[in-house]
Amino acid sequence: xxxxxxxxxxxxxxxxxxxxxxxxxxxxxxxxxxxxxxxxxxxxxxxxxxxxxxxxxxxxxxxxxxxxxxxxxxxxxxxxxxxxxxxxxxxxxxxxxxxxxxxxxxxxxxxxxxxxxxxxxxxxxxxxxxxxxxxxxxxxxxxxxxxxxxxxxxxxxxxxxxxxxxxxxxxxxxxxxxxxxxxxxxxxxxx
Amino acid sequence: xxxxxxxxxxxxxxxxxxxxxxxxxxxxxxxxxxxxxxxxxxxxxxxxxxxxxxxxxxxxxxxxxxxxxxxxxxxxxxxxxxxxxxxxxxxxxxxxxxxxxxxxxxxxxxxxxxxxxxxxxxxxxxxxxxxxxxxxxxxxxxxxxxxxxxxxxxxxxxxxxxxxxxxxxxxxxxxxxxxxxxxxxxxxxxx
DNA sequence: CGATTGACCGTTTTAGTCATTTGGTCATTT
DNA sequence: AAATGACCAAATGACTAAAACGGTCAATCG
Numbered sequence: 001x002x003x004x005x006x007x008x009x010x011x012x013x014x015x016x017x018x019x020x021x022x023x024x025x026x027x028x029x030x031x032x033x034x035x036x037x038x039x040x041x042x043x044x045x046x047x048x049x050x051x052x053x054x055x056x057x058x059x060x061x062x063x064x065x066x067x068x069x070x071x072x073x074x075x076x077x078x079x080x081x082x083x084x085x086x087x088x089x090x091x092x093x094x095x096x097x098x099x100x101x102x103x104x105x106x107x108x109x110x111x112x113x114x115x116x117x118x119x120x121x122x123x124x125x126x127x128x129x130x131x132x133x134x135x136x137x138x139x140x141x142x143x144x145x146x147x148x149x150x151x152x153x154x155x156x157x158x159x160x161x162x163x164x165x166x167x168x169x170x171x172x173x174x175x176x177x178x179x180x181x182x183x184x185x186x187x188x189x190x191x
Numbered sequence: 192x193x194x195x196x197x198x199x200x201x202x203x204x205x206x207x208x209x210x211x212x213x214x215x216x217x218x219x220x221x222x223x224x225x226x227x228x229x230x231x232x233x234x235x236x237x238x239x240x241x242x243x244x245x246x247x248x249x250x251x252x253x254x255x256x257x258x259x260x261x262x263x264x265x266x267x268x269x270x271x272x273x274x275x276x277x278x279x280x281x282x283x284x285x286x287x288x289x290x291x292x293x294x295x296x297x298x299x300x301x302x303x304x305x306x307x308x309x310x311x312x313x314x315x316x317x318x319x320x321x322x323x324x325x326x327x328x329x330x331x332x333x334x335x336x337x338x339x340x341x342x343x344x345x346x347x348x349x350x351x352x353x354x355x356x357x358x359x360x361x362x363x364x365x366x367x368x369x370x371x372x373x374x375x376x377x378x379x380x381x382x
Numbered sequence: 383c384g385a386t387t388g389a390c391c392g393t394t395t396t397a398g399t400c401a402t403t404t405g406g407t408c409a410t411t412t
Numbered sequence: 413a414a415a416t417g418a419c420c421a422a423a424t425g426a427c428t429a430a431a432a433c434g435g436t437c438a439a440t441c442g
Contacts, residue, residue, distance in 0.1 A: 005386090027434060037387035039436080048434065109297075118358075141379040152374055155350035156343065163346060167313075183343055187378025188332040196415085218405060228416035230407080239405065386441070394433065404423065411416070 006044050008034040014055050018097040021104040022052060022112045049112065056116050059097060060123045066091050067127055077135035078185055081128070082177040085157050088124060125150045141185075156180065197235050199225040205246050209287040212295040213243060213303045240303065247307050250288055251314045257282050258318055268326035269376055273368040275322070276348050279315060316341045332376075347371060 012034035016025040027048060031038040045051040070083045098120060104113040128150035135141045160176045171179070203225035207216040218239060222229040236242040261274045283289045289311060295304040319341035326332045351367045362370070 026432080028432085031388095038434090039387055040385085042435070043385075046435095122358075139381055142377075142381050144373070144379065148370065149374075149379070151355065152347065152350065152370070155354060156347060159343065159346035159350075164342065167309075179339065179343075182335070183340075183375060183378075185378050185380050186333075187374075187376050187380070188335065188340070189376050189378070190330055190333050217403085219403090222417095229405090230416055231414085233406070234414080237406095384442100387437100387439085389436105389438095391436080392434100394431105396429105396431070398429090399427080401426090402424080405421100407418105407420080408416105409418095412414085 005034070005036055005040055008036055009041055009044060009051075010054060010058070012036075013051050014058070014097070017052065017055055018095070018100055021100045021110070022116070023104065023108065023110050052112060052116070055097070056119055059095065060120060063088060063091060063120070063123065064127060071131070073134075077131065077138075077140045078181055080131060081153065082180065084128075084131070085180075086173055086177075089161060121154065125154055128153055153180070153184065156184065196225070196227055196231055199227055200232055200235060200242075201245060201249070203227075204242050205249070205288070208243065208246055209291055212291045212301070213307070214295065214299065214301050243303060243307070246288070247310055250286065251311060254279060254282055254311070254314065255318060262322070264325075268322065268329075268331045269372055271322060272319070272344065273371065275319070276344075276371075277364055277368075280348075280352060283311075312345070316345055319344055344371070344375065347375065 009030065013025070013030050016030050016033060019025075020029075025048075027038055027041060030051070031041055034041075041051065045054065066087055067084045070087050071080050075083075098117070101113045101116045104110045105117060125147070129146045132141070132144070132146040132149045132153075136143055136146065157176070157180065160171060160179055164171060200221065203221050204216070207221050207224060210216075211220075216239075218229055218232060221242070222232055225232075232242065236245065257278055258275050261278050262271050266274075289308075292304045292307045295301045296308055316338070320337045323332070323335070323337040323340045323344075327334055327337065348367070348371060351362060351370055355362060
């Protein structure tokens with residue numbers, strides 16, 4: 001059996017997108033890294049956009065897998081939430097692609113990169129939404145719109161991890177977890 | 192008494208910054224609108240940046256005034272919070288300068304425009320912070336870091352008003368107010 | 383004969399250029 | 413003394429030739 005060219009192409013593309021972003025990745029380069037003729041790419045993917053989509057789907061799939069690995073239905077909702085968000089953040093930091101895409105959106109505003117980030121966000125919200133629904137069913141948290149709640153959780157998490165450090169010393173994981181709990185779980189109303 | 196040229200220049204600059212943004216505003220244009228020689232501007236402001244700063248300070252001052260108008264110490268904290276945030280949002284939407292600066296940041300990423308937006312945010316957080324501190328002192332809300340709490344409130348408000356509508360039908364003011372209360376005041380912990 | 387390739391094509395991006403415009407100065411005018 | 417606008421060095425952006433791009437396909441390979 002000959003080498004799996006599709007696999008070679010996907011690996012090369014993943015590497016290149018992560019290293020140079022969407023715009024910075026050329027089909028010639030992918031072909032070169034994959035040790036494959038440029039035409040071969042087009043027998044598996046009809047264009048650059050579709051190739052990028054494949055890489056994004058794999059990334060999101062892997063994120064889901066990583067998250068699921070850490071969730072324990074026996075644990076409390078907020079404990080799981082913190083673990084998952086941490087895991088995702090670590091994963092995201094590890095995985096250069098997400099970072100590179102964020103950079104690209106900020107620096108040159110590449111549409112495709114923005115779409116990529118949006119896809120990741122959507123997947124994360126979708127995942128949290130499931131967890132919220134389960135927690136509501138178990139009576140662990142109040143009845144609420146799971147989608148909206150998931151959205152609020154992600155935004156708050158991002159505000160505490162990403163936005164805050166734009167003008168303050170960054171918060172460590174423990175503190176972020178504390179704050180998430182403080183604001184969302186207990187609320188500000190006095191006892 | 193001769194005409195107040197400083198005033199003329201400030202009015203002209205405010206109009207021009209609001210109409211054309213920071214980059215799009217030229218000193219020649221400001222001079223022309225103000226019916227003043229260009230050199231005159233430099234007797235009052237040592238450069239374009241300083242002129243812009245003056246306009247920003249006035250904008251922020253006006254925002255504070257507008258916010259203070261609506262706050263009633265007799266009312267509950269969350270009622271005041273909603274009123275103030277609504278007022279500020281309306282103000283921001285109404286006031287062309289803030290819009291223009293946001294556009295400019297997104298479209299060409301002008302540093303000075305970014306600084307301007309940042310200044311506005313900082314002023315808003317600062318103002319909410321005061322209100323939070325007062326509410327904590329009155330025992331209306333739990334003891335908490337007022338700065339962090341103000342930050343979280345603004346971010347959550349922005350997420351609900353600005354971010355949410357990027358991929359969903361926008362929420363009306365009443366709903367936003369409900370949600371802010373629901374998540375921050377009562378919390379998700381079951382009764 | 384189907385799978386693979388890279389030379390090739392029309393289009394877009396880039397780098398380099400220079401005339402124009404800009405923020406800022408200051409000798410002159412009011 | 414206050415105000416002005418001609419003037420200057422520096423920044424800008426319109427222009428273009430050259431390079432690089434995504435995508436195709438006739439020739440090649442196994």
